[in-house]
């Protein structure tokens with residue numbers, strides 16, 4: 415039986431249209447899922463939409479539609495963007511689906527029954543955009559400490575979850591599982607938050623109605639974060655704990671943005687502890703993108719729309735840029751000039767040029783027929799070693815979710831390939847009939863290294879990988895069995911590759 419791997423993205427709010435921040439997590443999850451599939455894992459990759467709550471209710475009201483109409487409309491935009499971005503998710507969960515509502519109701523009911531959720535009264539400062547309550551001291555100057563927008567005083571009857579009862583158990587879990595919260599720098603932040611003391615958490619609302627009713631008391635709807643976080647198990651069929659749940663839970667990694675770390679490493683694990691369910695193996699928080707140095711916001715009108723970028727530059731360019739430009743876990747900046755620079759330098763010059771140069775030479779010197787390699791010289795051997803080392807280097811990086819570093823390791827070998835051409839000077843060898851066999855070996859090494867490179871880029875740039883492998887006369891089968899040196903079959907006929915990426919003329923771009 416194949417080992418399993420379960421990866422999730424956050425489920426996105428439907429009151430906003432998809433932007434580059436949403437695309438970032440989803441592409442990262444897709445790259446990881448594809449890599450694990452390549453390595454032979456049985457992967458479950460989940461994404462979806464968060465459709466309940468006051469924010470959605472308010473947005474729908476403003477638009478003169480029902481919350482469900484709004485959700486139905488916006489969810490399509492997310493789904494079509496994921497399709498366009500080549501996202502190969504296994505499932506897409508919407509929190510308005512029956513399967514989800516049933517699971518949430520079940521777990522809520524269980525926690526009421528066992529006394530972990532109780533009815534009380536709440537009075538505090540509430541931030542609607544963040545759907546979060548703050549204490550008097552937290553809401554400095556009447557502003558939300560997270561987003562700095564004004565908070566309002568809310569007093570309501572509320573159900574509470576006994577989060578305070580789980581502080582010690584949660585701290586012990588974090589202590590015993592050093593990889594639970596990543597990157598490491600974020601771990602201390604969460605530990606100090608817990609050590610300050612966890613309050614019981616308000617998990618129902620009466621001030622609006624767009625949500626899942628509290629079982630047995632439909633004046634209350636379930637708090638949107640309780641509802642949303644549970645998607646990670648309802649999508650696996652919970653409360654049915656056979657089938658997908660038993661196969662994939664606990665999740666291998668929840669990929670999220672840094673702003674929602676506390677929900678995933680404090681709220682979610684304590685809900686699970688109370689329900690007697692295993693905790694996620696890892697929660698990884700990535701950084702935030704600014705745009706041309708500024709915070710991305712609707713009011714600044716600088717929201718980067720992935721659709722437009724894909725139409726202009728192609729899907730793989732966008733995927734590559736997002737994964738390469740910023741180390742996963744750190745904040746980064748999206749700028750037009752850095753995007754163009756990546757296209758022209760990394761993609762057109764390095765990756766694309768290596769392929770067109772080498773295939774052109776094979777056509778010129780051997781009518782496009784791959785020769786059987788003879789004995790390897792020192793230079794050949796060194797290139798081969800670099801290629802073989804790249805496979806394990808990429809593997810180690812992917813284990814750490816160091817996507818940018820993995821690409822760097824691949825690009826080091828692309829540079830080595832370009833340098834190898836300059837050092838072996840095939841054009842000089844071609845003039846000397848005595849060097850014909852040697853030339854055949856050099857061409858073999860050059861093409862074989864690119865077969866490996868283009869197999870390894872498949873999770874990042876699936877279309878490019880298929881095209882490049884096609885030019886190399888290989889089946890675009892991306893499997894771990896393809897990841898060893900020497901599988902390019904002598905006798906394969908190869909045509910001159912077209913440019914994989916056209917250079918962007920910066921004099922014409924604005």
Ligand code: MSP
Nearest residue numbers: 424425426427435436464642643670671672702703
């Ligand atoms: N619905 C909740 C998540 C519930 S998960 C059980 C939510 N949705 S969201 O649509 O507002 O945000 C989803 C993700 O987008 C978050 O992980 C957030 O970090 C990410 N991003 C939003 N803006 C971003 C950037 N500018 N840069 C990078 N990621 C950003 O929160």
